[in-house]
Amino acid sequence: MTTSTNGKFDRTPLIAGNWKMNMDHVQGITLLQKLAWTLSDASHDYSRVEVAVFPPFTDLRGVQTLVQGDQLKVVYGAQDLSDQDSGAYTGDISGAFLAKLACRYVLVGHSERRTIHGESDELLNRKLHAAYRHQLTPVLCLGEGLEVRQAGEHVEHTLAQLRADVAGLTEQQAAELVIAYEPIWAIGTGEVAGPADAQEMCAALRAELVEIFDTSVAEKARLLYGGSVKANNVASILRERDVDGVLVGGASLDVAEFANIVRFESHLLTD
Numbered sequence: 001m002t003t004s005t006n007g008k009f010d011r012t013p014l015i016a017g018n019w020k021m022n023m024d025h026v027q028g029i030t031l032l033q034k035l036a037w038t039l040s041d042a043s044h045d046y047s048r049v050e051v052a053v054f055p056p057f058t059d060l061r062g063v064q065t066l067v068q069g070d071q072l073k074v075v076y077g078a079q080d081l082s083d084q085d086s087g088a089y090t091g092d093i094s095g096a097f098l099a100k101l102a103c104r105y106v107l108v109g110h111s112e113r114r115t116i117h118g119e120s121d122e123l124l125n126r127k128l129h130a131a132y133r134h135q136l137t138p139v140l141c142l143g144e145g146l147e148v149r150q151a152g153e154h155v156e157h158t159l160a161q162l163r164a165d166v167a168g169l170t171e172q173q174a175a176e177l178v179i180a181y182e183p184i185w186a187i188g189t190g191e192v193a194g195p196a197d198a199q200e201m202c203a204a205l206r207a208e209l210v211e212i213f214d215t216s217v218a219e220k221a222r223l224l225y226g227g228s229v230k231a232n233n234v235a236s237i238l239r240e241r242d243v244d245g246v247l248v249g250g251a252s253l254d255v256a257e258f259a260n261i262v263r264f265e266s267h268l269l270t271d
């Protein structure tokens with residue numbers, strides 16, 4: 001386990017912004033420039049809290065140029081990848097292309113891919129393996145819909161997704177994995193899962209990682225919460241023991257709001 005960065009976390013917190021299908025390549029550059037400027041103004045220490053953005057594919061080349069040219073410490077990733085590496089897969093994007101654009105991360109299994117595009121756990125398992133083939137760190141998204149939650153089956157449902165999605169990963173791969181628990185009923189709805197809900201699921205996911213792999217994997221893998229995260233609720237969520245970061249949708253498009261989420265440690269002091 002790495003050294004605690006703030007007395008509470010044993011893993012470097014990750015604050016990630018998923019832009020979804022927002023921000024064309026011009027808007028994306030402007031947003032990222034403003035974000036980097038805002039955080040530099042507040043002397044943000046990226047080694048204490050890692051900041052990542054997930055722009056649309058068409059923004060990635062511009063983001064790479066900006067990050068490398070201005071030596072920004074914000075890291076970036078793609079919102080999806082193909083399970084295949086190259087060939088006749090019209091419209092798909094290979095992990096090899098993302099690696100060439102110096103992406104660090106890639107989202108796998110976002111609920112909008114699972115539901116709108118019907119992505120199955122079998123496909124997502126292949127996508128996870130594809131990410132590792134190209135040295136991309138996957139951020140595996142999982143979580144239950146409202147009906148499953150109301151039936152009280154959310155933990156078993158989400159752990160079943162985990163087991164299916166990570167099948168065949170090595171322990172070394174699994175230790176690098178980032179998992180984002182994103183209950184579908186809390187995404188874009190303003191309905192935020194309570195800190196206790198986030199903790200319940202992240203603790204269950206960590207315990208399952210011990211079962212599937214071992215304790216050292218479970219101690220190293222970072223577990224995020226996503227779903228209506230805002231500056232005014234992030235501190236209480238990140239206070240929870242097993243929650244190592246957040247995956248932010250709508251609020252990541254607002255520079256001031258996202259910067260305030262990144263600065264969650266200052267809310268921890270004042271809350």
Ligand SMILES: O=C(CO)COP(=O)(O)O
Nearest residue numbers: 018187188227228249250
């Ligand atoms: O889906 C999400 C992040 O991937 C969460 O979206 P919101 O923060 O807009 O609820």
